[in-house]
Amino acid sequence: MATIRIPTPLRPYINGQSDLDIAGETVGQVLENLVHQYPALRTHIFNDNGELRPFVNLFLGEDNINDLQGISTPLREGDRILLIPSIAGG
Amino acid sequence: MLPTLSHEEILRYSRHLLIPEVGLEGQRKLKAASILVIGTGGLGSPVSLYLAAAGVGHIGLVDYDVVDESNLQRQVIHGTAAIGELKVESARRRMLDLNPGIEVEVYNEPFTSQNAMRIAADYDVIIDGTDNFPTRYLSNDVCVLLGKPNVYGSIFRFEGQASVFDARRGPCYRCLFPEPPPPGMVPSCAEGGVLGVLPGTIGTIQATEALKLILGIGESLIGRLLLYNALDMTFDFVNLKKNPKCKICSAEPEITELIDYEAFCGVPGHDHDEGSAGKEWDITASELAERLKNGIPLRLIDVREPHELEISRIPGAQLIPLGQLAGRLSELDSAEDIVLFCKAGTRSARALEVLLSAGFRKVKNLKGGINAWAREVDPSLPIY
Numbered sequence: 001m002a003t004i005r006i007p008t009p010l011r012p013y014i015n016g017q018s019d020l021d022i023a024g025e026t027v028g029q030v031l032e033n034l035v036h037q038y039p040a041l042r043t044h045i046f047n048d049n050g051e052l053r054p055f056v057n058l059f060l061g062e063d064n065i066n067d068l069q070g071i072s073t074p075l076r077e078g079d080r081i082l083l084i085p086s087i088a089g090g
Numbered sequence: 091m092l093p094t095l096s097h098e099e100i101l102r103y104s105r106h107l108l109i110p111e112v113g114l115e116g117q118r119k120l121k122a123a124s125i126l127v128i129g130t131g132g133l134g135s136p137v138s139l140y141l142a143a144a145g146v147g148h149i150g151l152v153d154y155d156v157v158d159e160s161n162l163q164r165q166v167i168h169g170t171a172a173i174g175e176l177k178v179e180s181a182r183r184r185m186l187d188l189n190p191g192i193e194v195e196v197y198n199e200p201f202t203s204q205n206a207m208r209i210a211a212d213y214d215v216i217i218d219g220t221d222n223f224p225t226r227y228l229s230n231d232v233c234v235l236l237g238k239p240n241v242y243g244s245i246f247r248f249e250g251q252a253s254v255f256d257a258r259r260g261p262c263y264r265c266l267f268p269e270p271p272p273p274g275m276v277p278s279c280a281e282g283g284v285l286g287v288l289p290g291t292i293g294t295i296q297a298t299e300a301l302k303l304i305l306g307i308g309e310s311l312i313g314r315l316l317l318y319n320a321l322d323m324t325f326d327f328v329n330l331k332k333n334p335k336c337k338i339c340s341a342e343p344e345i346t347e348l349i350d351y352e353a354f355c356g357v358p359g360h361d362h363d364e365g366s367a368g369k370e371w372d373i374t375a376s377e378l379a380e381r382l383k384n385g386i387p388l389r390l391i392d393v394r395e396p397h398e399l400e401i402s403r404i405p406g407a408q409l410i411p412l413g414q415l416a417g418r419l420s421e422l423d424s425a426e427d428i429v430l431f432c433k434a435g436t437r438s439a440r441a442l443e444v445l446l447s448a449g450f451r452k453v454k455n456l457k458g459g460i461n462a463w464a465r466e467v468d469p470s471l472p473i474y
Binding site for chain 2: 007008009012013018040044053054055057059062063064066067082084085086087088089090
């Protein structure tokens with residue numbers, strides 16, 4: 001179980017919520033469970049081949065999962081995942 | 091050799107001179123410094139005002155736009171009297187009023203691969219206050235190639251990001267975002283809106299970081315990304331590392347000169363919400379009005395969000411927000427003539443692509459959206 005924080009641009013796809021508690025023992029499992037619960041999110045996180053989109057960054061605590069074990073990164077109870085999108089406004 | 095300060099300058103900057111971390115030497119560093127601000131909009135406004143007030147001796151402003159009434163909710167460097175005026179001229183006037191002792195150089199041109207290296211070359215620090223992906227990648231690449239720090243800030247609705255990208259000492263923008271999002275996947279402020287005070291928060295953070303870089307004090311945002319959410323009132327920091335495979339700042343870069351950034355991002359290098367789906371698929375407001383007057387049957391679909399109906403609406407239109415369209419195709423009949431519209435034509439152009447890829451052919455995009463309808467057909471409607 002981890003808490004995943006969804007950024008403003010994607011909140012319309014999760015009924016306007018900000019933080020979601022999602023089951024899973026790895027980052028990848030949490031993401032799978034997330035898009036299973038909220039199918040409209042899928043295309044925003046994964047490409048057609050089921051890979052993470054390169055403009056979506058996931059941080060476990062303060063660290064990019066790419067600097068850990070990617071989507072295989074194991075989770076501990078109460079871990080916090082941040083989903084960081086590209087935004088360009090100015 | 092740092093420039094000296096006059097008695098007037100000593101008085102003006104006395105609150106800086108009292109801080110040991112700035113002091114007389116720091117203020118002289120600021121006077122000697124040059125900072126380029128790309129974009130004189132939401133972020134560029136507070137950045138430019140505070141850099142001018144702080145006594146940064148040479149400030150460059152790049153923008154080619156004119157002040158529009160819809161800018162003034164957040165672009166606080168411009169005033170109502172400046173509507174229609176070049177943004178760089180309006181900003182320069184305000185900055186020199188605030189501090190006549192500085193120099194403001196203006197570049198009334200888009201920041202492009204052709205002029206970016208030339209413009210940026212003379213500046214110590216570059217501040218990215220642009221409003222679109224192509225110019226963000228361009229600013230980053232210019233800074234990496236010239237070996238300059240890029241003070242990054244970006245905003246959307248209630249959410250802001252800030253960092254300092256300096257490839258000599260840490261990651262660059264491409265390390266974090268190797269590729270831009272597909273066109274249309276991330277809405278811009280012109281489409282999605284932005285809380286007016288948000289660029290104030292992020293812009294002042296950018297100005298702070300730029301001043302710290304010049305002064306050589308404190309812990310900069312190099313290697314860290316700040317995430318601010320005004321709605322939740324949260325500040326989160328995450329660590330950024332250099333990507334060993336980064337296409338521009340790694341040991342063996344693929345990119346060694348500026349590229350075509352609009353082609354790379356698939357979107358134009360500005361955030362003007364004026365959507366067209368291409369000549370073949372557009373219908374003008376006047377043409378649509380003519381068809382409706384002549385009683386030609388057609389299905390009018392409004393792809394905006396429900397709260398936008400309170401601002402303006404076209405009678406007889408059915409609301410299907412863009413985000414729901416793909417899931418509600420069964421409500422539409424491909425044998426009918428369909429006209430899609432939104433605020434200004436950007437979202438409806440995207441909606442048109444959704445319908446085309448689902449096999450619809452008798453479908454048109456209202457060019458310029460309901461705002462064009464308000465201008466050309468029904469002046470009783472407000473433009474937003």
